Amino acid sequence: MVPLWMYLAVAAALFCLGTYTVLSRRNAVAVLMGIELMLNAVNLNLVAFWRFQSPLNMAGQAFTAFVLVVAAAEAAVGLAIIISMYRSRRSVTVDDVDMLRW
Amino acid sequence: MNVLNEWAFIGVFFLIAPLLPALPILLGAVFAPHKPNAIKTATYECGVETVGDTWVQFKVQYYIYGLIFLVFDVEMVFLFPWALAYKQLDFFAFGAGLLFIFLLTDALFYAWGKNALTWE
Amino acid sequence: MDCINQLAQCLNQGGMDSGLAQFISIFLGVVLVATFPLLVTILLIWVERKFAARIQDRIGPNRVGPFGLLQPIADVVKLLSKENITPAGADKPIYNLAPPFMVAAVLLVWAVIPLTPYHFGVDLEIGALYVITVASIGTLAVMMAGWASNNKYALLGAFRVVAQLISYEVPLAMAVLIPVMLAGSMSLQDIVKAQYGMWFVFAAPLSAILFFISSQAETGRAPFDLLEAESELVAGFNIEYSGMKFAMFFAGEFMHVFTNGVLMAVLFTGGWIGPFAEQAPLLGLIYLLGKASVWYMISLWVRNSVPRLRIDQMMDFNWKFLVPMSILNVLVIAFLLQVIKQVGLTPIDPNNFIQNLPQTVVLLLGNVFVGYIMLSWVRSKGRQARAADEAKKMPAAAVHAVGD
Amino acid sequence: MVVGGLTPQAIAFGFFTILTLGGAFGVVLNKNLVRGAVWLIVSLFGIAGMFVLLSAPFLAAVQVMVYIGAIGILFTFAVMLTRSMTNMRQRFTTQWWSALIVVGLLFVFLMSGVIVPVWGGISPEQAGDVVATTTDLGVALVDGNQFVLPFEVASLLLTAAIIGAIVIARQHEEE
Numbered sequence: 135m136v137p138l139w140m141y142l143a144v145a146a147a148l149f150c151l152g153t154y155t156v157l158s159r160r161n162a163v164a165v166l167m168g169i170e171l172m173l174n175a176v177n178l179n180l181v182a183f184w185r186f187q188s189p190l191n192m193a194g195q196a197f198t199a200f201v202l203v204v205a206a207a208e209a210a211v212g213l214a215i216i217i218s219m220y221r222s223r224r225s226v227t228v229d230d231v232d233m234l235r236w
Numbered sequence: 237m238n239v240l241n242e243w244a245f246i247g248v249f250f251l252i253a254p255l256l257p258a259l260p261i262l263l264g265a266v267f268a269p270h271k272p273n274a275i276k277t278a279t280y281e282c283g284v285e286t287v288g289d290t291w292v293q294f295k296v297q298y299y300i301y302g303l304i305f306l307v308f309d310v311e312m313v314f315l316f317p318w319a320l321a322y323k324q325l326d327f328f329a330f331g332a333g334l335l336f337i338f339l340l341t342d343a344l345f346y347a348w349g350k351n352a353l354t355w356e
Numbered sequence: 357m358d359c360i361n362q363l364a365q366c367l368n369q370g371g372m373d374s375g376l377a378q379f380i381s382i383f384l385g386v387v388l389v390a391t392f393p394l395l396v397t398i399l400l401i402w403v404e405r406k407f408a409a410r411i412q413d414r415i416g417p418n419r420v421g422p423f424g425l426l427q428p429i430a431d432v433v434k435l436l437s438k439e440n441i442t443p444a445g446a447d448k449p450i451y452n453l454a455p456p457f458m459v460a461a462v463l464l465v466w467a468v469i470p471l472t473p474y475h476f477g478v479d480l481e482i483g484a485l486y487v488i489t490v491a492s493i494g495t496l497a498v499m500m501a502g503w504a505s506n507n508k509y510a511l512l513g514a515f516r517v518v519a520q521l522i523s524y525e526v527p528l529a530m531a532v533l534i535p536v537m538l539a540g541s542m543s544l545q546d547i548v549k550a551q552y553g554m555w556f557v558f559a560a561p562l563s564a565i566l567f568f569i570s571s572q573a574e575t576g577r578a579p580f581d582l583l584e585a586e587s588e589l590v591a592g593f594n595i596e597y598s599g600m601k602f603a604m605f606f607a608g609e610f611m612h613v614f615t616n617g618v619l620m621a622v623l624f625t626g627g628w629i630g631p632f633a634e635q636a637p638l639l640g641l642i643y644l645l646g647k648a649s650v651w652y653m654i655s656l657w658v659r660n661s662v663p664r665l666r667i668d669q670m671m672d673f674n675w676k677f678l679v680p681m682s683i684l685n686v687l688v689i690a691f692l693l694q695v696i697k698q699v700g701l702t703p704i705d706p707n708n709f710i711q712n713l714p715q716t717v718v719l720l721l722g723n724v725f726v727g728y729i730m731l732s733w734v735r736s737k738g739r740q741a742r743a744a745d746e747a748k749k750m751p752a753a754a755v756h757a758v759g760d
Numbered sequence: 761m762v763v764g765g766l767t768p769q770a771i772a773f774g775f776f777t778i779l780t781l782g783g784a785f786g787v788v789l790n791k792n793l794v795r796g797a798v799w800l801i802v803s804l805f806g807i808a809g810m811f812v813l814l815s816a817p818f819l820a821a822v823q824v825m826v827y828i829g830a831i832g833i834l835f836t837f838a839v840m841l842t843r844s845m846t847n848m849r850q851r852f853t854t855q856w857w858s859a860l861i862v863v864g865l866l867f868v869f870l871m872s873g874v875i876v877p878v879w880g881g882i883s884p885e886q887a888g889d890v891v892a893t894t895t896d897l898g899v900a901l902v903d904g905n906q907f908v909l910p911f912e913v914a915s916l917l918l919t920a921a922i923i924g925a926i927v928i929a930r931q932h933e934e935e
Contacts, residue, residue, distance in 0.1 A: 136773045139874050141810065144777050145832035146870035150805075151784035158788075158852045163839055167787050167800050170831065174807050176822075185814040189891045192900035196907045197898075198819055199313055202826055203914045206310045209831050209897050210303050213838040214925035219300060220842040229851070232917035241382070242478040243812050244768065248386045248461075249467045249477070256390055257459035257604050261435070262450075264600030265785045267436045269535040277444040279507050279596075296929050298515050301671070303925050305522040306830040307918045313822045314901060315686075315910060316485055316542070316730075319533045320692065321898030329902040332911060334687060339915040341683055343922040346379050352926050353675040354396075355543050355668035376770070450798065482894060483823045491831025498799070499836055503794055511840075518833060542894070721802070 149175035160227045162219070164176035166212045173205045300352050304344070311340055366391040386467075388479040393466050397611045401428040403657060410649045411660040416497060435541065447504040454501035455597065455604035461494035469563075469618055470545040472593055472628050472640035484536050487619065490528050491574060494608070495521045496746045498593055501605075505596035511657040513592030516582060516667060523674045524573035530682035531567035534560045534689055535623045548627035553703060553712040557624040562727055564624040566678060571616040572655055573674070579662040580670060582604035617652035618644065625651075685723070686722050692722045778914055779806030791851065793839045801832040818894040 147172055155168025177198050184194020220226050318325075318333050347353055402417065402425055409416025417424030442451065465487055468479040480486055495518055502514020536542050538559060539550035550556075557564045573580040594605045621627055625647050630641030665673065696702055696715050703711035784801025790796040804827040811820035853859075900906045 136770055136813065140773065140793065141814070142874040143871065144780060144810070145906075146867065147781055148784055148807075149870065150867040151781070151788055153846050153866060154859060154863040155788050157881075158851055158856040158926050160853050161793060163793055163835065163842065164787070164796060166885055167796060167835065170800060170827075171784055171803065174804060176818075178807055178810060181811055181816050181819060185816070185891070189815075192897055192906065194893055195816060195819060195892065195897050196900060196910070198816075199822070200910055200914055202313060202822065203310055203917055206306055206826060206831065209834055210240060210306055210921045210925045211928065213299070213762060213834060214303070214929040216838060217929045218931055225843045235766050238375060240630055242480060244379075244772075245382050245386060245478045246467055246480070247809075248382055249390065252386050252390055253460035253463040254453075254456040256394060256463065257456040257607065257900065260432075261455065261600045261604060264436050264438070264440060269437075269439050271439070272441065276442075279443055283365070284707075296841065298519050298925060299834070299885070299929060301519045301523055302830070302834045302837050303929075304675075304922060305526060306826075306834055307922050308526045309529075309826050309830040310918060311915070312488075313826065314914065315533060315899030316536065317818070317894050319537040319686075319898070320540065320542055321536045321895045321902075322693065324895070324899060325902060326700075327694050328904060329751065330690055330807055331904040332908050333690060335912055336689060337683060338914045339385055339912070339919050341680075341737045343796055343919040344679065344683075346919075346923050347926055348676065350926060350930070352930065353671065379768075447792075447795075450795075480817070481815050482821050485818070485825070489821045489825040489829070492825055496828060499833060500798070503836070503840075515837075515840075522830070522833060643784060 138182060138186045141178060145175045145182070148172075148178065160229040162216045162226045162228050163213070165228060166216070167210070168210065169208060170205060173201060173208070177201050287321065297355060300347070304347060304353075307343065311337075374554060385477065389466055390463055392684055393463060393611055393615065394607075396614060397607055398428045398432075400610045400652075401431065403717075407653070408660050411657070418659055418714070432603075433558055435600055435603045440599040440601060441596075443506060443596045445506040447506070450500045451504035451596075452601075453505060454497045455601045455608075458494060458608040459499040459604050459611065461490055461497060461610050462615050464490040464493070465615050465619070466546050469622060470548050471644060472635050472637035474637050475641070479543050479545040482542050483545045484532050484542040484547065484623075487544075488525070488532060491525065491528075494574075495525075495611075501597070505593075507596050510593050510595050513595065517593055519576055520576070520580065520582065520667075520670065521574060523671060524570040524678075527566050527674065527678040528570040528574065528684040530679075531552035531563040531570065532623065533686055534563040537686075537689065537693065544627075545641060548622055548629060550706060551626040552707040553705075553709050554716050555624065555626045555629075559716045560624070560689065560723060561720070562723045563680070563689075564620070566675055566682050566685070567623065567656075568616075568620060568651070570674075571619070571677065572658065573670075575612045575616065575655075577609070577655070578615060578659045579665050581664060582667050582670060613655055614648065614652050617648035617650075617655065620651040636682050667694035677730065677734065681726065684730070688722045689719060690724050692718055769813060772809065774807035776806045776813070779803065779809065781806075789851075794836060796838060797832055797835045800835065801828050804828065804832075815891045818897065 152168045152171030152175060155171065156165050159168065160164055178200045180194055180201065184191070184198075188194065216226055280312070314336065318329070318336075321328070397435050404418040405427070408426070408452060417427035420426040420430045442448065468483040468486055470479065471477040498514050498521065500515050502510045502512075502517075505511070520684050522752040535556050538556055541547060543552070547556075594602060597605065621644055627647075628644045630639065630643035633643055635641035697716055701714040701718065705711055780803050783799045783801070783806060786799025787796055788812045790799055804823060808820040808827075811817070811823060839861040902908050909931065
């Protein structure tokens, strides 16, 4: 079997790529894609730890399912906000979103 | 066959499945004539050139269907294990499932009441 | 699968590395399982055309070979000689990947179908979920095809198809929950074996109907063929495809219809179960294909006789009728199963027909109840709508009468 | 079976790593956001493969169903609804290089945590072959002592998400 640290390394790399997408892309949809990548890195970690630490405990799988729910809710509401923003501002770049600044 | 062998089968299947239909396409590429010209490769559009972007803006309705589908898809994630274990479960589990489905049906009825499900 | 394992042993004894032998046997198994539906599809093209012709009072293909049986081969030869036109401005990699993926999405289902008691690709622990999962790849292929073509019609068509496909996936998955619940397993082989005593179609006819309708919509066949609507719109998402790539979309569709028949057989009408299927596995295959053909024929019959729905009707039908019905169906069956368990009507030997009867009757009554509620509700809704319509028309009609 | 000193599992792991990280690079660097959505799907498919290797086939199937079937489609819809693919001349914000430094530091930090055996050097042999099944998950989800509350809250969250998203997405429709 592939050792635990390899899975963790992949998850760490994925998390960093996701973070970089969030920090550097101008398009808000791309930013949300980055967040999905980060959530999936978390999921990978959860399942890897579950498999290696406590394969008989259901917490690992159950929490992965709950992260999935959060990811789905985040994508649904996040994309709705972006669509709404596009309709009022004709733009989806993160620089232009300063509605909440004042 | 052990479990991982089963998944090796699925894995190989995932690689082979697109290749089998790709074969006749490649055969077609060998046998079929290939003489493209500007008129032939032009976008199909009632005889006139496409005006503007292909990617015109679409209605929000599509997104809303996608949204409700996403939520029901995630619901399946929980209902499948529930249904799978149902034979071992008691009335409490039925109540839990009932409440779970009831809450989601609320969302469906909300969307219904807001006319979000109606195609205009 | 046993013959493949034997082959692996055979190769192993012949001095081959055991891992390599195993890989070769897996590879051969995959090719075998994947080629089978493709071969069936070639025959299906003939069946489909003949069937449609008979319904429309025509003869259908009858020139090439006996009864026109070689017609599909002639079709393939013709399609091979057609030029593949790639539109200018297409996103080439995605444009070329979409047709094979469309077929692959259907082909992948066959990996878990139990063909006989002993022959199947694999018997996955999560088979039923796998079937639904794989279907979602087809949705993606449609989206990619529509987008990569760089054509407004194609993209609009793809949007509509995707909206249709994802909408009807909800009642589809809900309908699959019932066999899983009744069998207590997601493995398709277990689901078939749980039907020794009684086919699930008797205990859960509503979910069978739900599955049938929504899988018909998933194939994009009439009455749900908005995506093509050959006689009205241009072809929809596959408009920019030609030659063999275009043919692949249709091969995928033909195969999808038959695969749905097979799934109906496996999930609801007992798969390979029949007299002597255990002793002679080949009989099991014949039973399975026979049952699948019956469902397939019904699907063709519906396709050729029911007129096309409008897109708003189709969406309303799904979200305002099928989805609530499937939810109610799951709840009622879950409730009745608990009651049956508490009362003690659960069959002690699930393979015994007589012992299965009480449970089946109770579940059937539950189904009738759900069906009655939904239909009477729709009827009252329809009556209200008609009354509102009448009320709106009334003054206009009165004015008209005065004018005369 | 051993090919070049690697077990089939290791080969599969390598393949899925390439899919996951390659897809993630595609998400970061793409010039066209529909392609970006495809790359995202490739990446998440790789994760599904890893779930299979970690003997969680149910989660793998769910991953494909939810991400490829639903979230991928939703992203494609959103990209097209906002015409994001047309105004991609400036992909990155002005602080992309400082973000690179921050993320580089984060990666070094995370990797140092991974490489240094903080978790008592769990060996694969310790993990054991007996794994909880999907049925166990179903039992645990509606067990009063385990996850029944999160189970209901998940449903509530999804309901809230649907209502919120519909309200937000449709707020300009009346005008």
